[in-house]
């Protein structure tokens with residue numbers, strides 16, 4: 619059974635549509651990331667799942683139980699969900715142990731103490747039990763927040779940008795740690811972010827949101843290599859569009875010569891655009907016998923520790939390309955560009 623199902627969910631603020639006919643499924647024990655640009659409706663979707671707003675259009679099911687539709691509205695405390703936000707939302711006047719124990723009602727004192735001890739061990743904060751939130755680092759505060767959210771064994775965890783206040787140096791360690799914690803507790807989760815790096819590191823599947831809808835849901839690899847729309851392609855990573863015409867099931871004609879696809883497509887004689895990412899481009903020393911359209915000028919270069927990254931203008935669009943081993947170029951130098959065979963992303967006009 620799915621842990622969460624949103625069916626045809628819509629929501630308006632003062633008559634302005636924010637979520638429109640949104641469908642989403644989260645499987646048992648799955649971490650799904652709602653990913654999208656600022657203002658696309660991610661937090662509003664999370665609030666509708668939590669019951670912090672009343673979405674009358676569409677249905678919300680948690681663990682198979684209808685919790686919201688036009689006739690039904692279950693308050694947040696009856697939805698069996700845990701929540702975690704970017705501002706930690708810990709009670710400042712309570713110790714770490716008391717923060718974790720806060721939601722544990724209907725339990726004997728002994729059971730409460732046992733559960734708090736288990737959670738402190740899980741989040742590696744046993745020695746901080748008697749400290750207050752202001753005596754902890756941001757990462758430690760988020761560990762307390764996750765311990766508190768998981769303490770009463772919710773079936774679904776909702777996380778709204780929980781890592782955005784964490785120093786970038788420790789952010790990805792914390793992400794890996796919180797993912798481990800969630801996985802050991804066998805709870806499903808919906809995680810909201812606008813950072814694709816965080817989404818890649820934290821989620822099992824991504825649901826890219828655009829203008830209040832899910833544009834595409836799948837693993838990060840599926841979305842990266844086979845985006846169903848330009849919006850998803852662009853959101854998952856930088857690239858350029860090249861005018862293209864389909865020649866065969868695996869070949870596309872462009873101004874840069876024939877581009878070969880590693881997979882067979884069923885596009886027939888269509889014209890459209892290829893979305894080409896930097897790692898599909900190869901810069902090689904200028905070859906005078908090459909087609910002039912394949913010649914580009916290095917605009918500038920930047921050393922990134924292990925190699926150089928060159929900015930070039932291709933078909934009127936700037937793109938940064940990592941240097942191939944053994945080649946180095948100067949600013950204003952003319953180089954030849956090649957498009958290597960890859961899993962082509964073609965969008966018909």
Ligand SMILES: Nc1ncnc2c1ncn2[C@@H]1O[C@H](COP(=O)(O)OP(=O)(O)OP(=O)(O)O)[C@@H](O)[C@H]1O
Nearest residue numbers: 631632636654655656657658659660661662663812
């Ligand atoms: N209480 C509100 N009243 C009116 N409009 C709102 C309210 N809350 C959010 N909005 C608007 O709804 C739209 C979606 O907001 P939401 O917070 O869901 O987006 P988001 O994708 O989570 O954005 P961000 O990544 O910036 O947090 C935005 O245009 C926002 O201005």
